[in-house]
Amino acid sequence: MADYLEKRRQLYYAVLTVPKALQTDLGLRFVKSTGTGDRRRAVIVASQYVAGWKLLIEQAKGNDTGFLADAMQFKDDIEKAQDAEYRDTLESVLLDRVGDMEQSHGFSQAKQFYDVAMGVQTPHSLHFNNWKSQLTISPRTVEQYTKDAQLFIEQFPVIEGVSKKEVSLWLDALSAKGVTKSIQKRIIKGCRNYWKYLSRYNIKKMVEDPFHQVILADKGKKKAPREPFEPHELVELWTMARDKHEDVLADLIVLGAYTGARIEELCSLMVKDVAEDVFNIIDSKTSAGVRAVPIHSHIKPIIKRLRDNSKDGYLLPNLTVGRFGDRSNTMSNRFSKLKVKVGHGRTKVFHSLRHTLVTTLVNAGVMEFHIADIVGHEKKGVTGNVYAKAISIDVKRVAIEKVSYPFPDFS
Numbered sequence: 001m002a003d004y005l006e007k008r009r010q011l012y013y014a015v016l017t018v019p020k021a022l023q024t025d026l027g028l029r030f031v032k033s034t035g036t037g038d039r040r041r042a043v044i045v046a047s048q049y050v051a052g053w054k055l056l057i058e059q060a061k062g063n064d065t066g067f068l069a070d071a072m073q074f075k076d077d078i079e080k081a082q083d084a085e086y087r088d089t090l091e092s093v094l095l096d097r098v099g100d101m102e103q104s105h106g107f108s109q110a111k112q113f114y115d116v117a118m119g120v121q122t123p124h125s126l127h128f129n130n131w132k133s134q135l136t137i138s139p140r141t142v143e144q145y146t147k148d149a150q151l152f153i154e155q156f157p158v159i160e161g162v163s164k165k166e167v168s169l170w171l172d173a174l175s176a177k178g179v180t181k182s183i184q185k186r187i188i189k190g191c192r193n194y195w196k197y198l199s200r201y202n203i204k205k206m207v208e209d210p211f212h213q214v215i216l217a218d219k220g221k222k223k224a225p226r227e228p229f230e231p232h233e234l235v236e237l238w239t240m241a242r243d244k245h246e247d248v249l250a251d252l253i254v255l256g257a258y259t260g261a262r263i264e265e266l267c268s269l270m271v272k273d274v275a276e277d278v279f280n281i282i283d284s285k286t287s288a289g290v291r292a293v294p295i296h297s298h299i300k301p302i303i304k305r306l307r308d309n310s311k312d313g314y315l316l317p318n319l320t321v322g323r324f325g326d327r328s329n330t331m332s333n334r335f336s337k338l339k340v341k342v343g344h345g346r347t348k349v350f351h352s353l354r355h356t357l358v359t360t361l362v363n364a365g366v367m368e369f370h371i372a373d374i375v376g377h378e379k380k381g382v383t384g385n386v387y388a389k390a391i392s393i394d395v396k397r398v399a400i401e402k403v404s405y406p407f408p409d410f411s
Contacts, residue, residue: 004050005042011035012042014049022060041089048074048093068125068157070097074117094118112158121158122203128153131197139324148190159198160205167210184215227347228355231405236342238407248316249334251302255316256350257405258296260357260375263335263350265289267327269315271307276300278393281376289376294397301410357403364402374399 006013017029030053034045051073074094081087094117102110115121128149135142155170156162171184188211198206229237234257241250255266261281268283277300279293295303306315320330335350354375361371372378373391 004046005034005039006031007037010037012037012039012046014042014046016050016053019057022057025060026056041085044086044089045093048077048090048097052097068113068116068123071113071116072123072125075119078117079119112161115160116158121160123158124153124156127198127201128194131194134197135193140326143324144186145190145193148187149194151187152191152194159203162195162210163207164210164212164214168214171214181215188215224347226349226352226355228359229344229348229352231356231360233342233344234353234356235406237338240342241338244338246334246338248318249331249338251306252316252331252335253353254299254302254407254410256353257356257407258299258400258403259293260354261293262289262354262376263332264326264328265376267314267316267319267331270313271310271315272313274303274307274315277397284376286376286378291373291376292393292396293374294393294400296400296403298407299410360403361399364399366399366402370395370399 004014004016006015012034013031014034015029015031018026030049032049034042034049036042036045052070074090074097078087078090078094081090094114098110098114101113112121116123131149132142132146135145137145156166171188174184174187175181192209192211195209195211199208234253238250238253241247241253252263252266255261256263259266259279261279262284265281265284269279269281273280273282274295277295279295281289281291281293284290303315306317310317312318314327316327316331319327321327322329332350339348358371358375361374362368370391374396
């Protein structure tokens with residue numbers, strides 16, 4: 001710390017040279033009197049000034065350290081103070097810093113800084129990274145939760161500053177900026193996960209659930225449900241994909257129509273998991289999704305071709321792998337563009353193929369619990385849990401063979 005001190009006449013001054021690249025913005029160096037000729041006391045005062053200046057330098061470099069990082073340093077130093085004189089000196093410097101902050105940033109931020117330094121309020125930096133590291137959801141969801149929680153933290157730097165009223169006002173401000181209610185609901189979902197994690201620490205003045213009913217449903221407005229494709233619409237989609245030489249997409253449409261599988265389940269299917277007459281789906285978003293699905297007799301020629309021609313071990317070859325390891329993103333985008341060109345709107349998506357198969361099976365008289373086994377739905381109710389656990393592949397095959405679409409012969 002001696003390197004940051006200069007004695008001028010009877011007083012010591014804290015000094016810190018600014019890196020050359022930042023001198024245009026911050027000046028050549030920071031200089032401020034410690035107000036004392038006592039070197040021991042001057043070292044204590046200068047350490048806090050220098051910590052604040054270093055924070056400004058990091059922020060000028062583009063590193064978002066947050067203004068409360070310095071407050072936490074004050075808190076640590078005050079708690080570690082070994083004598084009353086040292087503590088009094090630190091608190092005196094703190095009040096000086098708070099006074100400067102009130103002039104430059106206003107009373108609210110200055111008070112927040114002081115409260116954190118004195119241990120009255122809690123910054124999110126104490127818990128945020130630990131929350132993020134313990135998440136066991138998909139990488140894509142972790143990233144989204146993190147971004148949404150960071151928006152929340154930017155609005156509410158300290159935990160004790162969060163209340164239902166303040167959250168509601170924040171959401172009103174987001175609405176004014178054009179943020180839709182569906183996006184707000186997504187943001188709140190990540191924030192609620194983070195808040196639930198914080199609740200284990202019994203933080204004083206932390207409200208129980210500041211997100212309860214902060215987003216009210218629009219009366220009379222309901223999200224349009226997804227609709228199944230009609231059988232002839234499936235053929236139209238498949239035909240257009242073939243005409244555009246989108247052969248993998250055409251095969252994907254057929255597989256979706258005859259299995260009701262989710263798009264990522266199909267794109268992740270490996271040749272080793274596909275026998276002559278059954279798909280073994282082992283990569284699914286739910287435990288119920290792990291299942292065996294009979295291969296419909298009408299598409300066996302397609303399955304044989306795909307198995308025989310695979311070079312990368314996957315049934316659907318040469319798909320682009322996303323940064324989270326998923327293989328379906330590109331195909332999902334291609335399908336969306338295709339269905340729009342055919343003339344379908346938002347209510348019909350790839351997942352609608354799943355609805356088409358379920359509708360077809362229902363109309364064919366297949367039992368609900370058998371359908372659940374085929375498409376990987378959770379079985380609901382006592383009957384489903386007790387009596388529908390041992391559906392054989394042969395029973396499912398009988399059900400699948402009841403599905404009929406106006407596709408041409410694939411031989």
